[in-house]
Amino acid sequence: MGENKGRGWSLGLAGLLTPVTFWLGIFFVIPLLFILAYSFGTSGVYGGITLGFNPSNYLKVFDPLYLKIVGRTLLIATLNTLLCLALGYPLAYFIAFKGRRHRNALILMVMIPFWTSLLVRAYAWVVILGGNGIANKILQFLHLTDKPLNLIFTPQAVTMGLVYSYLPFMILPLYAALERFDTRLKEAAQDLGASRWHTFWRVTFPLSMPGVIAGSILVFIPSAGEFVIPDLLGGSRTVMVGNLIQQQFLNARDWAFGSALSIILAVLLIGAIMYYVRRVGTDQLEGG
Amino acid sequence: MGDSKGGPLSRGLGNLSDRALLLFTGFVYLFLYAPIFVLVFFSFNSSRSTQTWTGFSFKWYGALLQDQSVLKAFYTSLIVGVSSTVIATAIGTFTALALVRYNFRGKGFTDSIVYAATVMPEIVVGVSLLVFFVAASIPLGITTIIIAHVAFNISFVTIVVRARLSGMDRSIEEAAQDLGANPVNTFLRVTLPLILPGVMAGALLAFTLSFDDFVITFFVAGVGSSTLPLKIYSMIKFGVSPVINALSTVILVTTVIFIFGGSRIFMKKEEG
Numbered sequence: 355m356g357e358n359k360g361r362g363w364s365l366g367l368a369g370l371l372t373p374v375t376f377w378l379g380i381f382f383v384i385p386l387l388f389i390l391a392y393s394f395g396t397s398g399v400y401g402g403i404t405l406g407f408n409p410s411n412y413l414k415v416f417d418p419l420y421l422k423i424v425g426r427t428l429l430i431a432t433l434n435t436l437l438c439l440a441l442g443y444p445l446a447y448f449i450a451f452k453g454r455r456h457r458n459a460l461i462l463m464v465m466i467p468f469w470t471s472l473l474v475r476a477y478a479w480v481v482i483l484g485g486n487g488i489a490n491k492i493l494q495f496l497h498l499t500d501k502p503l504n505l506i507f508t509p510q511a512v513t514m515g516l517v518y519s520y521l522p523f524m525i526l527p528l529y530a531a532l533e534r535f536d537t538r539l540k541e542a543a544q545d546l547g548a549s550r551w552h553t554f555w556r557v558t559f560p561l562s563m564p565g566v567i568a569g570s571i572l573v574f575i576p577s578a579g580e581f582v583i584p585d586l587l588g589g590s591r592t593v594m595v596g597n598l599i600q601q602q603f604l605n606a607r608d609w610a611f612g613s614a615l616s617i618i619l620a621v622l623l624i625g626a627i628m629y630y631v632r633r634v635g636t637d638q639l640e641g642g
Numbered sequence: 643m644g645d646s647k648g649g650p651l652s653r654g655l656g657n658l659s660d661r662a663l664l665l666f667t668g669f670v671y672l673f674l675y676a677p678i679f680v681l682v683f684f685s686f687n688s689s690r691s692t693q694t695w696t697g698f699s700f701k702w703y704g705a706l707l708q709d710q711s712v713l714k715a716f717y718t719s720l721i722v723g724v725s726s727t728v729i730a731t732a733i734g735t736f737t738a739l740a741l742v743r744y745n746f747r748g749k750g751f752t753d754s755i756v757y758a759a760t761v762m763p764e765i766v767v768g769v770s771l772l773v774f775f776v777a778a779s780i781p782l783g784i785t786t787i788i789i790a791h792v793a794f795n796i797s798f799v800t801i802v803v804r805a806r807l808s809g810m811d812r813s814i815e816e817a818a819q820d821l822g823a824n825p826v827n828t829f830l831r832v833t834l835p836l837i838l839p840g841v842m843a844g845a846l847l848a849f850t851l852s853f854d855d856f857v858i859t860f861f862v863a864g865v866g867s868s869t870l871p872l873k874i875y876s877m878i879k880f881g882v883s884p885v886i887n888a889l890s891t892v893i894l895v896t897t898v899i900f901i902f903g904g905s906r907i908f909m910k911k912e913e914g
Contacts, residue, residue: 441670619763
């Protein structure tokens with residue numbers, strides 16, 4: 355009987371794992387291996403590709419033109435993460451500690467934009483920042499400018515759109531971390547004579563670090579790979595790596611270079627997550 | 643600055659830094675909602691302008707209802723959303739069960755693949771699937787969209803269901819088995835009802851992600867089939883118009899209804 359049961363379990367396990375192995379194996383892992391192979395290939399004139407071991411696609415990234423795009427992407431994504439943290443932390447703090455019985459309603463109000471289509475939210479900014487849009491009307495009303503400024507298709511417009519789109523991704527994990535926070539720790543620090551400022555930086559903030567990390571990853575990763583928002587709000591003048599990849603696959607038909615760019619983006623971003631989690635993780639262990 | 647010694651919750655909004663915090667919070671909420679309100683407001687504009695108010699009208703909603711391509715895109719999104727949710731929820735639930743209940747060689751690897759699929763930049767997933775489908779001569783269309791959506795949804799369902807499973811008391815299942823229920827019966831009669839809230843939450847997340855996905859769909863859709871986000875994208879590219887505002891408003895209202903409905907259901911579950 356026991357033997358039978360053992361075999362039954364392993365059969366059960368095989369049954370549970372077959373679908374995921376099949377689906378993620380064929381439609382996630384193998385496609386990634388395809389672009390890895392293509393990234394060392396050579397693109398033909400008519401869009402075909404010859405496999406081989408050709409490192410030139412990777413070397414092409416060091417062309418100042420492309421290096422500038424990579425630099426801009428990292429800069430915009432970092433700026434976006436910091437801005438989301440600066441706007442999101444006080445809000446999450448307010449909901450967690452001052453929200454009282456309105457907490458659920460306040461967090462629901464963050465969820466609504468979070469669940470709303472990203473394209474709808476990007477479109478709102480296309481309208482607002484557009485030639486004769488509300489942003490320009492407000493600026494003119496405040497006499498900050500006398501004729502409409504060129505607001506859309508700038509790095510600032512892209513950053514604005516990104517902050518707007520990704521802010522809820524920062525607030526939700528921050529709130530989750532702060533909500534679990536034991537307020538007696540704050541009281542203890544203050545009873546021992548720490549000022550509120552000190553209490554915040556020495557007690558509250560370090561303990562909310564898991565939320566800060568989770569939020570930063572959730573904001574940084576997709577915004578560094580973003581292509582819709584720079585496409586709609588940045589135009590051809592504020593190209594990010596995502597747009598460059600898209601161009602290689604759809605317009606330029608240089609699939610080898612596009613694949614190399616994709617591999618670089620994936621390695622950079624996943625490497626950044628691992629580094630970040632590990633570094634902040636050990637810092638916390640040392641501090642604790 | 644007097645450090646009042648009461649608990650932070652009982653302190654109220656009396657002092658200066660609290661008032662500054664309240665003001666800042668209000669500002670952030672304004673930032674989150676003002677663009678949406680502007681969008682909704684101009685969907686009722688009587689002229690073609692999305693910037694200057696000329697009068698109230700429902701005509702852009704009428705134009706929206708007449709637009710066959712929008713309705714078709716909505717229908718495609720619905721088919722893709724439902725089918726990819728059903729498949730991904732089943733596979734994700736199985737995977738979560740395997741990861742929580744069993745120890746096996748390659749568990750760590752399975753785990754990393756599941757997580758890698760959630761953090762991989764969407765554009766990389768999109769182009770790699772495009773390359774794969776073209777190389778395997780699989781014609782792009784609704785089938786490839788569903789395949790791609792299942793691929794990115796499996797991991798999210800797995801993570802959500804897994805969270806529910808790992809907090810579960812196993813003794814009830816053991817009792818069922820001791821009483822002679824076979825594994826399949828135990829799963830259907832005992833385990834599944836217990837993890838159902840997690841499975842439902844996973845399915846809801848999967849459907850939303852599928853319905854909202856633009857980037858991956860953009861690469862695997864081909865020319866023939868268009869989901870709602872692809873349709874909105876091409877409308878924006880074609881030119882700003884109050885019809886897009888009307889469509890956005892409809893999507894917004896639907897989202898809000900879903901969130902309120904969903905939060906009601908889940909909050910009741912939590913209480914019960």
